[in-house]
Structure formats: structure tokens, C-alpha cells
Amino acid sequence: xxxxxxxxxxxxxxxxxxxxxxxxxxxxxxxxxxxxxxxxxxxxxxxxxxxxxxxxxxxxxxxxxxxxxxxxxxxxxxxxxxxxxxxxxxxxxxxxxxxxxxxxxxxxxxxxxxxxxxxxxxxxxxxxxxxxxxxxxxxxxxxxxxxxxxxxxxxxxxxxxxxxxxxxxxxxxxxxxxxxxxxxxxxxxxxxxxxxxxxxxxxxxxxxxxxxxxxxxxxxxxxxxxx
Ligand code: FES
Numbered sequence: 010x011x012x013x014x015x016x017x018x019x020x021x022x023x024x025x026x027x028x029x030x031x032x033x034x035x036x037x038x039x040x041x042x043x044x045x046x047x048x049x050x051x052x053x054x055x056x057x058x059x060x061x062x063x064x065x066x067x068x069x070x071x072x073x074x075x076x077x078x079x080x081x082x083x084x085x086x087x088x089x090x091x092x093x094x095x096x097x098x099x100x101x102x103x104x105x106x107x108x109x110x111x112x113x114x115x116x117x118x119x120x121x122x123x124x125x126x127x128x129x130x131x132x133x134x135x136x137x138x139x140x141x142x143x144x145x146x147x148x149x150x151x152x153x154x155x156x157x158x159x160x161x162x163x164x165x166x167x168x169x170x171x172x173x174x175x176x177x178x179x180x181x182x183x184x185x186x187x188x189x190x191x192x193x194x195x196x197x198x199x200x201x202x203x204x205x206x207x208x209x210x211x212x213x214x215x216x217x218x219x220x221x222x223x224x225x226x227x228x229x230x231x232x233x234x235x236x
Contacts, residue, residue: 085193093124098146132191133166134179139173
């Protein structure tokens with residue numbers, strides 16, 4: 010043994026088992042506390058994300074119920090009575106009371122104001138009762154005309170002709186301190202109020218009858234064409 014150790018040509022024998030570093034045992038408490046911290050952090054993040062998602066959903070679900078009472082009580086001032094000459098119908102714009110500031114011009118709503126005489130007014134929604142196109146007032150013919158499908162209304166808003174099944178919708182109004190106010194928190198449509206009037210056109214189920222062809226009277230047009 011002494012000869013081997015003294016021989017410089019032999020490489021030294023290294024015992025790896027003796028020289029390998031012993032793995033350092035981590036303290037158990039540090040790993041646990043980090044795991045608990047991460048768990049609590051994930052819980053907190055989940056809570057924040059849940060709250061962010063819940064706000065718009067709750068707003069969507071509860072918004073109409075919360076907004077309804079406040080919006081229905083809005084009375085909008087359309088101006089002093091002197092702005093509305095008797096016997097005339099005028100277009101007036103008002104700001105929708107339940108719009109937000111970023112609604113821009115879409116929050117401006119036009120309506121037709123008709124002053125019959127004295128404090129006797131009618132305020133019509135501008136939308137046609139058929140599919141909602143804006144109707145125009147023609148003072149000479151005293152008719153409201155709809156440009157979309159030819160609907161026509163008399164000056165009192167009742168239906169004159171065309172596809173609309175009823176007259177123009179009217180806003181509730183009142184006169185206070187010499188000014189004309191309308192209840193503008195809701196549109197004056199059937200969806201916003203119960204309408205007791207039945208539509209002008211009603212389809213009734215008639216008992217089925219069979220009519221022979223020779224029992225049908227020819228119309229005037231047919232008579233002229235056959236003669
Ligand atoms: Fe007015 Fe159709 S929308 S007649």
C-alpha cells in the first residue's frame with residue numbers, strides 16, 4: 010500500500026461516495042408557507058375576477074327594476090305655451106332623461122306637439138305605429154305621412170290609411186306654470202302601457218262556407234272588362 014501511494018505515475022483514487030455533497034434538507038415550514046401564500050393569492054384573484062364579472066351581470070338583471078320607478082316619473086319641459094300657436098302642429102326635440110352622456114345625439118328625441126286651443130294639447134311620438142319610421146306633418150293637407158310604407162294619420166293622430174293598425178302614440182302631458190310638460194321617461198307605446206283600444210283591423214274567424222262560382226257577383230271592374 011505504501012508503495013502504491015508513493016508511485017507518482019498512478020492517478021490518485023478518489024472515493025466519490027465519501028466526497029459527494031450531502032443533500033441539504035430544506036426546512037419544512039418554508040415550503041408550506043409558500044404553498045399557503047399561493048393558495049390564498051389564487052383565492053383572492055378568483056374573488057376579484059368573480060366580482061368583476063358579477064357587476065355587469067347584476068346590473069343587467071337588476072337595472073330595469075331599479076331604473077323603472079325613477080325614469081317613469083320624469084316630466085320634461087317642452088317650453089312655454091307661447092311657443093305653440095293655437096291650431097298649429099310643431100316639431101319639438103327633447104333630451105331623453107334616461108340617456109347617458111356618451112349617447113350623443115341619439116339621446117335627442119323629436120315629437121309632434123299639436124295645440125288645439127287654449128290648454129288643449131296633443132303630443133305625438135314621431136314614430137309611425139306600423140314599423141316606427143318618423144312621420145312628417147303636412148300642414149296644408151293636415152296629415153301626418155309616413156315615408157316608409159305610405160301610412161297616413163289625421164291631425165288628431167288617428168289612422169287615416171296605410172298599413173298602421175292604429176293611430177300615433179301619444180305622450181301624457183300636463184301644463185304647469187305656463188309650460189308644457191310631457192311624461193318622457195318611457196315611450197308611449199303599447200309595450201309601456203296597457204292599451205284598452207283594440208286595433209282597427211281584427212281578423213275574426215268566420216264559419217267556413219262554400220260558395221258556388223256562379224253565386225259570386227262580378228265586381229265593377231270585371232263587368233267593365235267583360236262588356
Ligand atoms: Fe310607417 Fe310602415 S313604418 S307605414
